[in-house]
Amino acid sequence: MSVTVRVPAKVNVQLAVGAARPDGFHDLANVFLAVGLHDEVTVTPADELRITCEGPDAGQVPLDRTNLAARAAIALAERRGIEPNVHIHIAKDIPVAGGMAGGSADGAGALLACDTLWGTAASRAELLAICAELGSDVPFSLVGGAALGVGRGERLTALETGGTFHWVFAMAERGLSTPAVFREFDRLAEGRDIPEPAASQELLDALAKGDPDALAAAVSNDLQPAALSLFPELSDTLAAGRAAGALAALVSGSGPTTAFLVRDPESAAKTADALRASGTCRTVRTATAPAPGATVTHHAPRAEW
Numbered sequence: 442m443s444v445t446v447r448v449p450a451k452v453n454v455q456l457a458v459g460a461a462r463p464d465g466f467h468d469l470a471n472v473f474l475a476v477g478l479h480d481e482v483t484v485t486p487a488d489e490l491r492i493t494c495e496g497p498d499a500g501q502v503p504l505d506r507t508n509l510a511a512r513a514a515i516a517l518a519e520r521r522g523i524e525p526n527v528h529i530h531i532a533k534d535i536p537v538a539g540g541m542a543g544g545s546a547d548g549a550g551a552l553l554a555c556d557t558l559w560g561t562a563a564s565r566a567e568l569l570a571i572c573a574e575l576g577s578d579v580p581f582s583l584v585g586g587a588a589l590g591v592g593r594g595e596r597l598t599a600l601e602t603g604g605t606f607h608w609v610f611a612m613a614e615r616g617l618s619t620p621a622v623f624r625e626f627d628r629l630a631e632g633r634d635i636p637e638p639a640a641s642q643e644l645l646d647a648l649a650k651g652d653p654d655a656l657a658a659a660v661s662n663d664l665q666p667a668a669l670s671l672f673p674e675l676s677d678t679l680a681a682g683r684a685a686g687a688l689a690a691l692v693s694g695s696g697p698t699t700a701f702l703v704r705d706p707e708s709a710a711k712t713a714d715a716l717r718a719s720g721t722c723r724t725v726r727t728a729t730a731p732a733p734g735a736t737v738t739h740h741a742p743r744a745e746w
């Protein structure tokens with residue numbers, strides 16, 4: 442028996458960040474949009490917990506119990522008093538440490554895959570609670586679509602989207618650590634009053650209408666100055682995308698992946714070509730949004746030999 446789950450990456454179309462809380466986290470108004478770049482997580486019964494990973498960034502993925510997919514399997518097994526004896530294979534297409542919630546996607550994917558494999562029948566509420574324990578972005582990886590996340594970003598409200606949005610993503614030569622970017626945000630914010638984070642009504646209306654021009658006018662990312670401070674070369678990538686005619690250019694979440702909103706598939710191809718030619722990034726991908734959340738794509742008995 443094996444189960445495969447497909448899980449999307451995300452881009453944050455608004456990331457409003459409040460002051461650091463006593464627990465070190467920051468309150469957010471985090472508008473997530475799931476995009477059509479995916480990891481696939483396959484689980485198969487095994488003698489002990491084991492992780493393998495394939496894909497261009499596989500070398501950077503931890504294969505021990507710190508992997509979010511392993512932590513998800515362990516969390517569910519502990520709740521049911523069973524052993525997490527499963528082989529987890531990750532086919533990784535989401536950039537690692539790119540600000541697109543790749544590790545979170547694998548956590549949500551492994552959780553849904555193990556629940557299906559083990560027949561543990563967790564409710565949606567229990568799955569979401571386990572996701573929130575694993576990381577702030579993990580609940581969104583499970584639900585996908587578009588959502589507003591408050592608190593650490595883990596308390597979600599689904600959002601309406603009125604159409605398909607076209608995106609181009611430029612992956613950088615190196616990663617950025619999410620905690621380091623939040624620390625840089627705190628450093629840059631020192632001595633300033635930080636307003637309570639709030640979702641922008643213009644942005645929610647633009648999503649609901651499916652209007653790319655209105656969305657482009659409303660996107661914002663409070664972590665962008667911190668990401669650019671740690672990785673100044675990203676300004677060149679943003680400038681290259683803007684010069685190619687992107688409607689909006691922004692850092693995705695904590696970066697360093699940069700995201701370009703474009704009007705249609707033709708503009709996506711043109712912007713992607715210009716970014717590739719600019720020599721300011723490692724790889725370039727196009728994708729549409731919103732994409733569905735974690736989905737079981739394969740659930741079958743192991744082939745008989």
Ligand SMILES: C[C@](O)(CO)[C@H](O)COP(=O)(O)OP(=O)(O)OC[C@H]1O[C@@H](n2ccc(N)nc2=O)[C@H](O)[C@@H]1O
Pocket residue numbers: 453456465466467468469471540542545575576577578579592593594619620623694695
């Ligand atoms: C930047 C985003 O990707 C935007 O969606 C998320 O806020 C980060 O989500 P994530 O990677 O799932 O983050 P977590 O694993 O929960 O936390 C990693 C670290 O990021 C910082 N962190 C994260 C979320 C948050 N609301 N405030 C924070 O300050 C903390 O230093 C934390 O120790």
Ligand SMILES: Nc1ncnc2c1ncn2[C@@H]1O[C@H](COP(=O)(O)OP(=O)(O)OP(=O)(O)O)[C@@H](O)[C@H]1O
Pocket residue numbers: 501502503507508509510531536537538539540541542543544545547548578617619694695696
């Ligand atoms: N399944 C996983 N895939 C990738 N990285 C993982 C995984 N599990 C744990 N990690 C660790 O998490 C770190 C961040 O990886 P990840 O790809 O999730 O970053 P990210 O996309 O920037 O995250 P986010 O957008 O949620 O802030 C990696 O450097 C790695 O050490």
